[in-house]
Amino acid sequence: xxxxxxxxxxxxxxxxxxxxxxxxxxxxxxxxxxxxxxxxxxxxxxxxxxxxxxxxxxxxxxxxxxxxxxxxxxxxxxxxxxxxxxxxxxxxxxxxxxxxxxxxxxxxxxxxxxxxxxxxxxxxxxxxxxxxxxxxxxxxxxxxxxxxxxxxxxxxxxxxxxxxxxxxx
Amino acid sequence: xxxxxxxxxxxxxxxxxxxxxxxxxxxxxxxxxxxxxxxxxxxxxxxxxxxxxxxxxxxxxxxxxxxxxxxxxxxxxxxxxxxxxxxxxxxxxxxxxxxxxxxxxxxxxxxxxxxxxxxxxxxxxxxxxxxxxxxxxxxxxxxxxxxxxxxxxxxxxxxxxxxxxxxxxxxxxxxxxxxxxxxxxxxxxxxxxxxxxxxxxxxxxxxxxxxxxxxxxxxxxxxxxxxxxxxxxxxxxxxxxxxxxxxxxxxxxxxxxxxxxxxxxxxxxxxxxxxxxxxxxxxxxxxxxxxxxxxxxxxxxxxxxxxxxxxx
Numbered sequence: 001x002x003x004x005x006x007x008x009x010x011x012x013x014x015x016x017x018x019x020x021x022x023x024x025x026x027x028x029x030x031x032x033x034x035x036x037x038x039x040x041x042x043x044x045x046x047x048x049x050x051x052x053x054x055x056x057x058x059x060x061x062x063x064x065x066x067x068x069x070x071x072x073x074x075x076x077x078x079x080x081x082x083x084x085x086x087x088x089x090x091x092x093x094x095x096x097x098x099x100x101x102x103x104x105x106x107x108x109x110x111x112x113x114x115x116x117x118x119x120x121x122x123x124x125x126x127x128x129x130x131x132x133x134x135x136x137x138x139x140x141x142x143x144x145x146x147x148x149x150x151x152x153x154x155x156x157x158x159x160x161x162x163x164x165x166x167x168x169x
Numbered sequence: 170x171x172x173x174x175x176x177x178x179x180x181x182x183x184x185x186x187x188x189x190x191x192x193x194x195x196x197x198x199x200x201x202x203x204x205x206x207x208x209x210x211x212x213x214x215x216x217x218x219x220x221x222x223x224x225x226x227x228x229x230x231x232x233x234x235x236x237x238x239x240x241x242x243x244x245x246x247x248x249x250x251x252x253x254x255x256x257x258x259x260x261x262x263x264x265x266x267x268x269x270x271x272x273x274x275x276x277x278x279x280x281x282x283x284x285x286x287x288x289x290x291x292x293x294x295x296x297x298x299x300x301x302x303x304x305x306x307x308x309x310x311x312x313x314x315x316x317x318x319x320x321x322x323x324x325x326x327x328x329x330x331x332x333x334x335x336x337x338x339x340x341x342x343x344x345x346x347x348x349x350x351x352x353x354x355x356x357x358x359x360x361x362x363x364x365x366x367x368x369x370x371x372x373x374x375x376x377x378x379x380x381x382x383x384x385x386x387x388x389x390x391x392x393x394x395x396x397x398x399x400x401x402x403x404x405x406x407x408x409x410x411x412x413x414x415x416x417x418x419x420x421x422x423x424x425x426x427x428x429x430x431x432x433x434x435x436x437x438x439x440x441x442x443x444x445x446x447x448x449x450x451x452x453x454x455x456x457x458x459x460x461x462x463x464x465x466x467x468x469x470x471x472x473x474x475x476x477x478x479x480x481x
Contacts, residue, residue: 057212062212109206
């Protein structure tokens, strides 16, 4: 699945000089780094722009949820001005994380084009008009269930797990 | 553990080590934010903060105001000199009136020790102490710890010396609490008239000789002689103070510690507690402290606002 996603990106972006990958912290990073590795072999080049962006300070549910969110690091050492950005996250659910990601991204410049790549698309649960451009797999789950992507170090046992809420006692 | 244990920041004394570490690590994220081309994040856009200063301040007030603006909070400023306080309004009434205008947090500096604690018991909002008399100045202590952490890594077993007017200094007291909670050893040095009695009970070493003290420490934090608080004569003349307790390059050279890290909370009396060339030298981290101050205050406001539930 990862190979296919990487190929799709490769097909649409033949001009490497204008492209940049941007993973959303913390859960998009694992996926982003794997896509990056594959693209490096495909383009046969080491200079693919890659950044990781933290969206904690841009979330719209700050002060509306019980627990505090722990911010992660932003690693981004280039300006996004005029680039074609591919935003990367693992699971697309309500679309709110992506919305925050877009906000956070715009603070680093004005990209000419932005696309969204996700491993898992939970369709029918969107709260904002956000759709992915590249999808690993579509899953249909009700909103009480949670979807978790579990990465293994050597990529041999990557899993996507569905969790149903435990029945209430 | 991603939440502060307290609703207010009144002093370092009543927060936990976990709180301090959480503030320091969050400040790291905000330091990255304030070094971006666009130095602003929208986190506190639905929060209004009042800065109430009953005592003069440049650095702290500007630093708080910048921190608030960079978090997109709405800010109102209030200084006592041009207000109804002059007409006899009490502190609690003043603050209650401000809160009636739907303010969520109050940052306050007050000349009386304990003013923030008093207020926190009587009004319903988050209060940040920006200095209360000679008692505490928690944000300064946290930014000092953050700056030291950047330079030295863990503060465990590091030796930190505070030189100068310990008696009148809220910075000294907050620093002692904060550094000790992080595992550092603290000593103070100054003329015996400016060292509070019984300070040894806080597990603080006391030096009366600056040279000996400097030989002991890893870092020296120089405090300003608070000329406005010298109501009785604590030392004969400023010149004599400088000769005994002024930090100079010659003094550091004489003990072969020219690379010693030097801190100062500002404002500096150049040529009194520290010579100009040291204050501007490479080992002084005085301006780093100021930069980190904004990041620390952003972290504190962000964390306090986060534990304060929105009404919507």
